[in-house]
Amino acid sequence: MNAVQTIEEPTLGALEARARQRTGDFGEHALIVCDSLVRIYQSEGVEVQALQGLDLLVEDGELVAIVGASGSGKSTLLSVLSGLDVPTAGKVRVGPWDLMSMSSAQRVEYRRSMVGFVWQQTARNVVPYLSGTENVAFPMALAGVRRKERDRRATELLEVLGVGYCADRRPGQMSGGEQQRVAIAVALANSPQVLFADEPTGELDSATSHDVLEGLRTVNRELGTTVVVVTHDPGVSEHVQRTVSIRDGRTSSEVVRRTHTRDDGTEHVVAEELAVLDRAGRVQLPREYREALNLVGRVRLALEESHVSLWPDRPAPTAPRPGGRHSATHTQATPAEQEADR
Numbered sequence: 001m002n003a004v005q006t007i008e009e010p011t012l013g014a015l016e017a018r019a020r021q022r023t024g025d026f027g028e029h030a031l032i033v034c035d036s037l038v039r040i041y042q043s044e045g046v047e048v049q050a051l052q053g054l055d056l057l058v059e060d061g062e063l064v065a066i067v068g069a070s071g072s073g074k075s076t077l078l079s080v081l082s083g084l085d086v087p088t089a090g091k092v093r094v095g096p097w098d099l100m101s102m103s104s105a106q107r108v109e110y111r112r113s114m115v116g117f118v119w120q121q122t123a124r125n126v127v128p129y130l131s132g133t134e135n136v137a138f139p140m141a142l143a144g145v146r147r148k149e150r151d152r153r154a155t156e157l158l159e160v161l162g163v164g165y166c167a168d169r170r171p172g173q174m175s176g177g178e179q180q181r182v183a184i185a186v187a188l189a190n191s192p193q194v195l196f197a198d199e200p201t202g203e204l205d206s207a208t209s210h211d212v213l214e215g216l217r218t219v220n221r222e223l224g225t226t227v228v229v230v231t232h233d234p235g236v237s238e239h240v241q242r243t244v245s246i247r248d249g250r251t252s253s254e255v256v257r258r259t260h261t262r263d264d265g266t267e268h269v270v271a272e273e274l275a276v277l278d279r280a281g282r283v284q285l286p287r288e289y290r291e292a293l294n295l296v297g298r299v300r301l302a303l304e305e306s307h308v309s310l311w312p313d314r315p316a317p318t319a320p321r322p323g324g325r326h327s328a329t330h331t332q333a334t335p336a337e338q339e340a341d342r
């Protein structure tokens with residue numbers, strides 16, 4: 001047998017397995033994965049692209065806020081993640097649940113065991129004729145939890161949310177903020193791994209909103225529940241580690257809060273806004289940047305030592321810095337212009 005004959009050609013399957021091992025699936029270690037998510041609504045013959053290739057990863061134990069202008073796709077995303085809606089294309093996974101391919105029975109089980117919800121309208125979260133404790137105990141009763149354990153957990157959850165004093169009150173005897181904190185306890189009754197909250201402070205004033213957002217933070221910190229909160233509330237980024245902005249159905253930027261320790265040992269929090277580069281290499285430039293330099297249609301890109309420069313397709317005000325790795329500039333045409341050039 002000569003040496004050439006002993007080298008075995010790897011099969012296609014082996015090559016694929018090796019490639020997967022090297023790169024891993026997108027977000028394989030994340031708890032929540034949205035990969036190029038598309039949701040198109042058909043309404044009276046008109047197509048609305050509510051999600052346009054949205055990427056999002058949320059790690060187990062994170063507290064993430066999703067913000068964006070009205071119509072940017074926040075509620076659509078939450079409907080998909082909560083198993084109420086199925087996207088048109090892309091991939092979406094929460095823990096072991098593949099939300100694209102679940103049967104309706106699996107969908108019910110997913111909503112019962114994996115996730116909890118808090119909605120904007122308090123009436124949707126709590127039953128008006130039950131007390132605080134009874135409201136929290138109710139989902140546990142449906143799940144077959146014994147009475148003693150139900151009462152113990154309901155009392156504990158109301159205490160964690162700072163509304164232990166609402167145990168015997170009905171929702172009508174609570175403020176809007178108290179009702180929402182009881183609603184968070186209800187959502188956590190059967191110990192979901194993830195809590196989704198859709199505009200939980202939408203009907204509240206700013207002081208009460210603060211208490212509800214702090215309630216979500218406490219739940220995240222003390223119970224380890226992963227929390228995703230969709231909100232218009234401009235004050236939310238003070239309460240969460242990550243704020244993800246959605247624009248036109250895509251994640252456009254993130255504010256990340258990091259705690260730094262000074263030399264004297266004191267801690268301070270630094271919030272930094274970062275643009276999000278999606279898996280296709282797209283990045284959304286903030287409108288103020290585009291307007292400041294009149295960036296429309298074609299732009300020039302250049303790869304520098306440590307960054308990429310971008311400027312209008314006109315005589316550049318400043319030439320690319322010498323020493324850039326790419327001496328030639330790259331002109332990016334819009335799809336329509338590319339079409340016209342063909």
Ligand SMILES: Nc1ncnc2c1ncn2[C@@H]1O[C@H](COP(=O)(O)OP(=O)(O)OP(=O)(O)O)[C@@H](O)[C@H]1O
Nearest residue numbers: 041043048050068069070071072073074075076077
């Ligand atoms: N059922 C539907 N049929 C048709 N279009 C829809 C439907 N639901 C949402 N849309 C459209 O999809 C886009 C995204 O809507 P979505 O409700 O997700 O935005 P949002 O960011 O949650 O807005 P808001 O903050 O006002 O609730 C909008 O243009 C909206 O009009």
